[in-house]
Amino acid sequence: MSRELAIRHLDRQTALLRSVEQALDRIEADAFGICLCCEEEIPEKRLNAVPWVALCLHCQEELERRRAAGELEEEETFLSAA
Ligand SMILES: [Zn+2]
DSSP states (O other): OOHHHHHHHHHHHHHHHHHHHHHHHHHHTTOTTBOTTTOOBOOHHHHHHOTTOOSOHHHHHHHHHHHHTTOOOGGGGGGGOO
16 A cells, blocks of 8 residues: 555544544534534434434535535545545
8 A cells, every 4th residue: 555545544534533523522412413514403314324424415415515626624524524
């Protein structure tokens, strides 16, 4: 594995870990299952598939679109780890 690939992999692992930690925080704050972006409830089916997901499908797609366009802020990247 090249150095760059290894770093990218590590970045992804770090983002995923942050997502899980944030989800645990939301459980403690009694806000689990609420979209961080629009504050709508995330459907249970989606939570069952990815329990640490932070965004509803609509907001996730918007985030993916902005990421593809290179518009994403650094602090937003962890939101899209799923
Ligand atoms: Zn949303």
